[in-house]
Amino acid sequence: MNPGRARRPAPPPGLLVVDKPAGWTSHDVVGKARGLVGTRKVGHAGTLDPMATGVLVLGIERATKLLGHLALDTKTYLATIRLGVATTTDDAEGEELSAADAGGVTDAAIDAGVAALTGDISQVPSTVSAIKVDGRRAYERVRAGEEVELAARPVRVGRFDVVDRRREGAVLDLDVVVDCSSGTYVRALARDLGAGLGVGGHLTALRRTRVGPFTLAHARTVETLVGEAEGDAGRASLSLDLDAATDTAFPRRDVDAAGADDLAHGRPLPASGVPGTTAVFGPDGHVVGLVADSDGRARPVLVLAPA
Incomplete structure (x- = not known):
């Protein structure tokens, strides 16, 4: 690498919702997105046939861990x-x-x-x-x-x-x-x-x-994303950052600093009484992780807080 050239920082984690064009495989879209957002850490949920167009949900950076938990049924x-x-x-x-x-x-x-x-x-x-x-x-x-x-x-x-x-x-x-x-x-x-x-x-x-909860209103075309990447920012922006993505996809639960610290370290929280998976947000407004009630406690399903 050229020592005089700074490495571009990784993009923030979140979801990129693409309006897939006809003739593209879902893997084609992932490959294109890697270049447009500037990271190899891109995955997709809900495969679309090449002939189909429309909503394809991509996870970026840490949000790739989120894909298997999204209710896209x-x-x-x-x-x-x-x-x-x-x-x-x-x-x-x-x-x-x-x-x-x-x-x-x-x-x-x-x-x-x-x-x-x-x-x-x-x-x-x-x-x-x-x-x-x-x-x-x-x-x-x-x-x-x-x-x-x-x-x-x-x-x-x-x-x-x-x-x-x-x-x-x-x-x-x-x-x-x-x-x-x-x-x-x-x-x-x-x-x-x-x-x-x-x-x-x-x-x-x-x-x-x-x-699931993601529609064409969240989606952008490949042409729009290419235009963003060629603009001043130098990369395509996300459709939803990690906080917005989890707030959209799951019931929300807010906790205090002690609760956020517990979940960030994999410790359970008091039961929420909400069926299914819940997104837990700390006092700073950022998502800490996902929990689900089990045996009288809200146990971690996925910790999303950065290390």
């Missing part, structure tokens, strides 16, 4: 389902498996098919998913020419609303809004809706608008 998507064509991947990137005239599919039949796929359902994931089968990703096995059968799993689709319908010749495009649990595949909803209607179906567009 509910998500919202905007999607377009094309009825009349089934594909090998259940989306537009796959090869056509079958085609049928969807012109005769009625609105009532669509509504009934959607209703059957709403609520607590059993869903077979798409074979090109990242689910591991005997140690290898399902999509890797499919691309290697192997036959892959995945077991059905319980998922919850809290909302499955058709907001627009466009009939174009033999195909029918549906714009939908989906609220669902983690592990739900919107591609599989498209596949199963088309199969139930007897015409086949696949996904042509997918945009995630929310994951």
